[in-house]
Amino acid sequence: MMRNPHGLRRRSLLTGASAAAVLAAAAACGEDGPAGTADDPIEISFEWWGDQTRADITKEAVALFEQKNVGIKVKMNFADFPTYWEGMTGRMASQDLPDVFQMDYSRLRQFGTSGLLLPLEGVVKTDDFREGFLETAKLDGTLIAVPAAGNTLGLIYRADWFEAHGVAAPAPGYSWDAYKADIATVTAGLGGGKWGGGDWAGQYHFMELWLRQQGGSFYTEDGKAIAFDQAKLAEWWQTTADLYAAGDVPPVETTIEWVEGGLVQDLLASEIGWDNFMPGFSPTVEANGGTLALTAPPSLDPNNLGLYLKPSMQFVIAAATEQAEASAKLVDFLLGDPEAIKILGTSRGIPATNTGLENVELDAASQAVIDYEASVAQYLTTPPPAPPAATGAIEVKFGELYQQVQYGEMTPDEAAALFFTEAETLLANEQ
Amino acid sequence: MSASPSTTAPPAATGAGAPPAGGSRGAAKRRTPPSRRGERLVGYTFMTPWIIGSLVFTVGPMLWSLYLSFTDYHLLLGGEFIGLENYAAMFDDPMFGRAVKVTLLYVLLAVPLKLIASLAVAMLLTQSRRGIGFYRAAFYMPSLIAMSVGIAIVWKALFAGGGPQDQFMSWFGWDGGGFIGNPSVSILMLVLLSVWTFGAPMVIFMAGLLQVPSELHEAAEVDGAGKWHRFVHITIPMLSPVIFFNVLMETVHAFQLFGPAFIIGGTAGGPAWSTLFYTVRIYALAFVDLRMGYASAWAWVLVLAVGVVTLVMFRAAKNLVYYAGEDNR
Structure with missing residues (x-):
């Protein structure tokens, strides 16, 4: 017998089975939501x-x-x-x-x-x-x-390393130039693949801080445009250029592979960052035999730190x-x-x-x-309005383009020009 | 299937391709064995999950993305029809050139290297030796796992600064560090990953090699042809359809590389856009920048480009590929 005598029956069996499955699914849909008890949470x-x-x-x-x-x-x-x-x-x-x-x-x-x-x-x-x-x-x-x-921005630094290399503890009103000089000193003192500070220019939040210190902002009040020009951005991206060229901050080839960050990996003596990161870093740094301290980030103007809560x-x-x-x-x-x-x-x-x-x-x-937040309370100013919807993408672009500058693939001016093209497209895209 | 002609089917339905008899599908008729039409219906019924699947998950989304490519669709805000603006914008987009460059570089490096490696290994593995089965399996193995996330992560570790590659190459005076952090060589990681997974073309080459008639080799040997001559004048021509197939498949695949590139370089194609593959850029446009309309236009340009490349290859193949038994072509 080559023909299957049960063909038809098998088929009706399959139909029956699928019908049952459909019914079961329908029954499941028809059920009320979970009761919220231990058995049916x-x-x-x-x-x-x-x-x-x-x-x-x-x-x-x-x-x-x-x-x-x-x-x-x-x-x-x-x-x-x-x-x-x-x-x-x-x-x-x-x-x-x-x-x-x-x-x-x-x-x-x-x-x-x-x-x-x-x-x-x-x-x-x-x-x-x-x-x-x-x-x-x-x-x-x-x-x-x-x-x-x-949280608010701060400067997290290794008090032990700063002291060991003869650098005075930074205090609110500390200038960017003083910070750069201190980074150079600490890097020279530490030697051997450790650095006095990180390259801060790739972070959009830090540029915002720097703009606020000059009375500016990142976005216009209505959130529809960038509130600075290309030259300003190129200037910001060059704030670390001399440190970078001298090797006083770690090169991008190195930082691109850092998983936990320079402070935790015992490689960096300071970093601008959100103050609430410090309790997270602290245990590891202490296990490495170091001490962390927190102060206000450097400023262009001792009376205006640009900070907000x-x-x-x-x-x-x-x-x-x-x-x-x-x-x-x-x-x-x-x-x-x-x-x-x-x-x-x-x-x-x-x-x-x-x-x-x-x-x-x-x-x-x-x-x-x-204590740090209390100490800078007098400097805290009004927060900017909730940033535009494209901010997330713009922030990513900002970091990507600065990486081009670090690798020497683009000059700060070229990167700044491209940033404006991209950011304007993104902002227009949201309207 | 059935050796004897169906006895109950009406005579009209016995001819091949003849229209099946119509008629009511009464309760009495249900008992009769299925007519051709019925069989076809059953066939399609069993195929419905796949038909629905491909309509819902492939054809539908493709058509939708074709439509989106003519709109300024924002992933959350929606969009409007803007005609060909997206396609025009691509010509002014500095990222387009970069992504194309990275992708072409990868295709031009990875495809030939992978095929040479797979042909070489296939030639070794078609010899009859003891334990050849083991070697065949062992060489095929990498291609089973290569596109997994796990391998991409392992790859990343292998090429990290101070990792195995860096240490090994340092013995020979290399001072470029790990490939991961070095934009001028980072693409090689992905090329090597692709070469390492030569299993699929290798198996096809092996099948092809085993079909080359041994008389040809024997005759040539008698005439005094050396190994190299036999390879160039017998193996390669006899293998050309298989080579063509492999070049085609690998090229099409190489254009679409995404997973490992995405895991190793991220949406930014790091370091410094050196692994910014075309597909990675599409992903970033769609899911970081949320510009779904524009990303769709990018995707369709890729479809067109791969189509054109395939067409060119088929044209070129007319003169380059030798099909035994079709000498008058």
Whole structure:
């Protein structure tokens, strides 16, 4: 028998099976959402950027949340900053955002104006934030984020190395030229593949600082254009040119391979950076036998440091979430639960809530950050308005083009010209 | 399948290609073995998952991206029809030239090197020796894992400053450091990765080599032809269809290299845009800059370019490729 006598029957069997599958799928769809009990928990997702240390403590805090809120399960994920945003951008387009996620001030407008974020007024607790903090979480008057913590720029440096090589401790009002001279001294003293400071010219935030010190800003007030010209950018990119040429800052061939950063890898004596990074660096530096200190970044004008208090990161809830209530619970917990605050420490910055500030446990490094912020309080000026939606892409372009300058593939003028072409296209693209 | 002609089918339906008999599909008829039409229907039914898959995941998105390439579509804000503006803008885009240069350089380096390596190894592996099966498997192995994220990360470590490559080359007086941080040689990492994974063309070459009639070699040997002459005048011409196939496939693949380049160089094609492949730039335009319309135009230019290259190759092949038994072509 070559013909299968059961052919027909098999076919009807298959039809039956697929019909059953369809029915089962339909039944699953017809079910109500999870009950939110231990057996049938609500599941929400929570994602952030950061390093392994932050991941460990965040997971610990979330475990405590799950313990206190039986019936809610939190699916977690994290990545480093560039990877995180690359992923979020794609997911933003496909409307596949996590329920709760960490937001950066520079991306708030992009997400906010696209209607991807849940308005939070009345959804999360807002009565406990430190003064002025909530303003930076609003976009055109609507609250769409809550600040997790604040930070400002500073100069993080190895006090032990500075002292050993006869450099006086920098203090607020320190000039860029003095900083350059000190870098050269420390580099010469350290020798052998260690440097007095890093090349700061590739960071868009540092240029903003430098512009603010001259009374300028990066974007115009309406956020539609760049507020400086090509010559200014070329000038900024040349602020480290002599240090770079002399080998007083590490070459790009070296830094491109750094994973944890120069301070942590015991290779750099100083770095301009966000002040909340210091508690993260501190344990490793101490294990290497060093001491970190924090002061104001160099300035062009001792009376205008260009600093402002910025939300270091924010928490947001996706507009598409099906579990707004559980998501809000998680946000409230992370910002307002005394035990959670103890676990989370200052990894995300100095807490933005009063409860947070009262309950956070401060090690010496975190205390140094608080002291530093108090010491520059008199210099803090009004934050710039939430930057334009294209900021994320512009920031990436800024770094890429400066790398061309470092490798000598482009002159600062050529790179600046290309930056303006690209940035203007990106800004126009958002309008 | 069935050796005996179907006894129940109406006579009209027995001829090849004849239209199947129509008729009602009553309950009585269902019992009858399937007619041609029915069989075809069943065939298509079983294919539906793939048909739906290719429509939904390949054809549909391709048409959509073709449409997008004529718009200024922003990934979040949407966009409007702008005609050919995106295509015109590419001519003024300084990044376009760079991306094309990097990609062409890679194609011109990687394809010949990979094919030479795979042909050489294929010739070694077609000898009959003990344990040849093991060697064949061993040489094929890299191509199974090469395009994985894991290998790209390992590759990155191999070529880091102070890594194996740097140390090895330092013995010979190299002072350029790891390839990772050196824009003038960084593309070689990807070329080497491609050469290392010569498994697929190697297997095809082996099949081709085994089909070269041994009489030809024997006759030539009797006439006093040396190894080199036999290789150039017998092996290469007899192998030319296989060589053509491999050149074509590898070229098309090389133009589309993305994964390893993306992992090793990132969206910025680091260091200093030296690994800014065309595909990486498309990704950056679409998902960093969010300019989906413009990125689509880039993608379609790549499709066209690969199409043109393929066409040129087919034209060239008419004169270069020898098909045994088709002497009058």
